[in-house]
Amino acid sequence: MIRPLEKPQNKYWLTFALCGLAAALMFLPFYILDKGFFLYAGDFNSQQIAFYYSANQFVKSGGGSFSWATDLGSGFLNSYAFYLAGSPFWWLSLLFPAAWMPYLMVPMLCLKFAVAGGGAYLWMRRYTRKANMAVLGACMYAFSGFTVYNVFFNHFVDVVALFPYLLWALDAAVYEKRRGPFAVLVALNLLNNYFFFAGQVVFLAIYFVCMVLAGRYKINGRTFGALAFESLAGVGMGAILAIPTMLSLQNNPRVSSFSDGFGLLLYSSVQQYAAILYSFFFPPDCPYMPVIFDSGVIKWTSMTAYLPLVSMMGVLAYCRCKKGTAFKWILSVCLVMALVPGLNSMFYAMNSSYYARWYYMPVLIMCAVTIYGLEHEDEVDLKKGLRPTLAVLVAYCAFALVPTETDDGGWKIGVMDYPEKFFLNFGIALIGVLLFWVLWLMYKRTPQLPRRLTAAVLVFGCLYGAMHIAIGKFAQWDNDKDFYQQQYVDGRALAEILPEGAYRIDDYECYDNLGLWVNRSDLQTFNSTVAPSILEFYPQVGVKRDVRSAPEVDEYALRGLLSVKYTICPVDKQEEFEEKAGDNWRYWTTQGQLAVYENTDWLPMAYSYDAYITEEEYEEIPEEYRDNLLVRAMVLSEEQVNTWGGGLRHLTEAEQTDFDRASYEEDLDDRQAMAASSVELDNWGLTANIQLENSTLVFFPVPYDAGFTATVNGEEAPVLKVSGGLMAVPASAGDNTIRLEYHTQGLNVSLTLAAVSAVVFAGYLVLCARARKKHRAALAEKYHLDPPQPRQ
Structure with missing residues (x-):
């Protein structure tokens, strides 16, 4: 049932605060352990911390268009539009010094969780009877498996945070004829991340069509025209980074490979289907450490749609009890698209690389139908979701129990590399479902139900989120123990003592992206959106270049050609480096844990x-x-x-x-x-x-x-x-x-387009305001109402 929002029941800021506080509690043990410098693993350490630091430093050093510290050198906007350049959260971080960036990663994440919860509340309030139920659904969204998993990538959480506002604005434009917010939110989401925006366009099309077919949206020509105009105006205003980035990336092999043939219809591994089903019922695995499946594309894909505490119980109950509803159709379409590779790739412009990085959108709908089931027990029997959820959870135990022949001809029980992690996930999911059911039985039909469940979701979200982060973090503990000293302390110190001049550095057995801390072009770079010609050059000289540049140390001629004057290596790797590198490297200095060698065979950069x-x-x-x-x-x-x-x-x-x-x-x-x-x-x-x-x-x-x-x-x-x-x-x-x-190619065009779109949009708002005023005056005259008085 659609109902107008009641201002006295608006609990947006309560939801915002609850989600932000719960996120802070989730990160607090690690924040204390790392003394404020939060380290996680993989991409978070290698990219997110370094990117926030380097980009902040770049802007505050006078800005510009070209970042020499990015690989062999790349356009700043094109390299960082995907990661942070359009993110309002990163722009907010510019209020603080670059040196503070590593210490602000957790506060910024907490803010993102809070914004995500607040946005989910705004959208969901329309579809709930009580404001407290919308708070509950919003907390489920903020602490969903997708959000927790993607802390690993950090900037993906920006997208999760902003998307619900886009959906709220679309609903407001249709139901309340509210003009303006939808275009602004389209622009903001496109500016924030062009890659995810492509998927949002697909999902909004599905959402809109299903809402119309189910009778939820009553669309006339005037409303459709307004939506079409605001969509185009929003894209125009938000295309500031999208046009330059598209021009840059058109030759990037990671985005120019398309699915075809069987790859459009079937995944190459049957395990992919089992992994997709698993991702809906179980808390997420560590991004780099799948628990069960070792075939298919599983790592790094963000494949998770887990709802904290309730899992799939509410969703299954709703889908089994309700027929012909818009939300059921949306979820059904999304399930089909998840299972068909070609349809899944529509969320990524038909790219052949598999990702599940669009699941956060149906997750929001899943939260809403779960809340609907709680509020309409006369229409939705939750038992119809409890039984199949428990059945699926138990069924996956078969992977831990099936006999398997080993490579040496022996036998073992189970096919898992990490059975203990599976049973931890199984236990978390099972306890969550049972706890949810107990709370439901205890408090259904009472005013305490939403508060009790909200508290349970937040506590559960903190605990399972902390466990998820701990698994990824502590598995890399020994590997990352020197990160702070070598990157933040020694790397920044080297930036001060290395000679001025035009040259590059290299590093050996250091942490990724040391060049961003040293503020020098580095042959060892981990960034997937660098200048496309880098990805073209390296393979021609026998160096693999996918998401990182990493020439082997024996490529002496490459280092001379590319003007590499210094190589940096950990002190405990000096002997190993000297043995491999050759006689053209001579020891130069030591800074903390890092030794520096000078190349006697280097060429200037012209x-x-x-x-x-x-x-x-x-x-x-x-x-x-x-x-x-x-x-x-x-x-x-x-x-x-x-x-x-x-x-x-x-x-x-x-x-x-x-x-x-x-x-x-x-x-x-x-x-x-x-x-x-x-x-x-x-x-x-x-x-x-x-x-x-x-x-x-x-x-x-x-x-x-x-x-x-x-x-x-x-x-x-x-x-x-x-x-x-x-x-x-x-x-x-x-x-x-x-x-x-x-000069960033296409930037002048995109800025002109954005400016023109903003001017046209402003004119549109003026016309809408006049139309509303005229409409109110006509109503006042028709019903003999007193005209509104101006404010004193």
């Missing part, structure tokens, strides 16, 4: 060549020798050879072989003799001074990006993509000052 090789010839060179070749000659296309190759000679066939260490040293000496006299880096690009004997191409070991422009002695010059994804600029004989400047 130099020229006397020879070239064609792209076709380059492809014939074995991958393991290509980095050596790139120190000897530049790789050009046939068109580039014809236009710009006049100052270069063609490498002979004999010179396209012989790639040993001695020849590398000779080639390195040649490049150093033809190198720039100075190179300066800044947040917009670089400036190089170089003297040339002949007109030729000046090479920059910088990832090519269409956003770069170049001037030579103040005159515009073309920027060429050479050597498998790096850059070159033509220059004349004599002294040359070359300026490479990065």
Whole structure:
């Protein structure tokens, strides 16, 4: 039953406070243990803490467009739009110094939990009889398995927090004819995260159609037109980061691979189906440590839709007892989409990579139907959800009991690598369901029911959430024990003592993304949205590049080519590094737990060549020798050879072989003799001074990006993509000052679109306000009402 909101019963801030406080209690033991510097595991440590710190520092150092500390260098907005650049939570964190960022991760997470709960309350209040029941449902959403699981990724919780407001605004636009909030929330959600917004568009389409077909939404042409306009206006206002990012990512292999054939209809492993079912009934597994399933795509996928305490009991009871309702249709469609790979991929623009990172949206509906069952016991028999929920929980025990032959020909009981973790999850889920049932029997039909259940959900959410985090955290305890010292303390100290200049660093056996703490371009980088040409360049020289860059230490020529001047390694790894690295590294200094070595064979970040090789010839060179070749000659296309190759000679066939260490040293000496006299880096690009004997191409070991422009002695010059994804600029004989400047491609278009959309939207709001005023005046005249008096 749809009912108008009652202002006296608005408990938004109560819900906000309860969820924030409960989250604080969940994190408190770890916050104390880590002395305020909360460490979790994996992506949270490697990316989220470092990204918040580095991005804060970047903005407060004057801002700009290009981050040299991101891999080989990447556009700032394009690299961090997915992670934080559009997030209101990150922008709020800018009120504090960069050095505070690691200590603010938990307070920011608590705020996100609070915002998520508040938004869920706003949306759910419309569908509940009592405000306290909406508070209960909102707490279930805030502490759902999806939210708790995605603390690991941190910025995913931003999406969970903001989505309910979008759904609330859609309902308000239809039911109350409220104009404006929907467009604003569309813009905010798109700005917050373009990747998740694609899935939100799909879900809102499902939600809207089901609500119309079920008769919940009464849509006329005027309402539909308003929704269409606000959708477009919201997208226009929120596309500030989306357009530049889409232009950047269009060549990223992670987003350009699409499902086809059997992959559209069936998952390759039957375990995927069992894992999906498991994710609805059990608390989530650690992201990197699946409890049961070892086949299929399980890790890192955010595959969980667990509701704290109640599990699937309320959802199953509702779906079994109610027929033809909008919410049942929505959940049915979502279940089908989860089970069909092609439909699942619709939430990610048909990308072939499997993710379940859209489950938070049906989770909100699941919370609502659970509350409906509690409030309408005459329509929903909860026993019809209790029995199948218990049956599924018990059925999964078969995986712990089935006999299994081992690799050595013996036998064991169960197929699980972590049976103790399964039984912990099983116990948590079972206790939750039974506790919920006991509380239901004790307090149903009494005013105390929502309060008792809310308290139980919050306590249960804190406990199972803390256990979930503890499993992921303590499994990495020994590995992460030096993180604080090496990254936060020693890394920041090295940023102060390393010499100024244009060069890169490398690190050996350090924690991920040390370069962000040192504020230097680092060959070892963990970021999946860097400049696409980085992902193009590395595989051509035999270096795997998926979500991270990690060239092996023996790639000496690659380090010379890419201007690596220093390598950093833990003190206890010095002997190991010296053994593997070679004689061209000499000890430089030690800072705390980190030792620094200087590369005697490094090149400045601008130099020229006397020879070239064609792209076709380059492809014939074995991958393991290509980095050596790139120190000897530049790789050009046939068109580039014809236009710009006049100052270069063609490498002979004999010179396209012989790639040993001695020849590398000779080639390195040649490049150093033809190198720039100075190179300066800044947040917009670089400036190089170089003297040339002949007109030729000046090479920059910088990832090519269409956003770069170049001037030579103040005159515009073309920027060429050479050597498998790096850059070159033509220059004349004599002294040359070359300026490479990065302008985020598409940003001017997106800013113009956002500004125009905002102006048009403002005009729309004015028209809506006038229409409302005119409508009220007409009603007053019709029913002889006194016109509203102006406020004193």
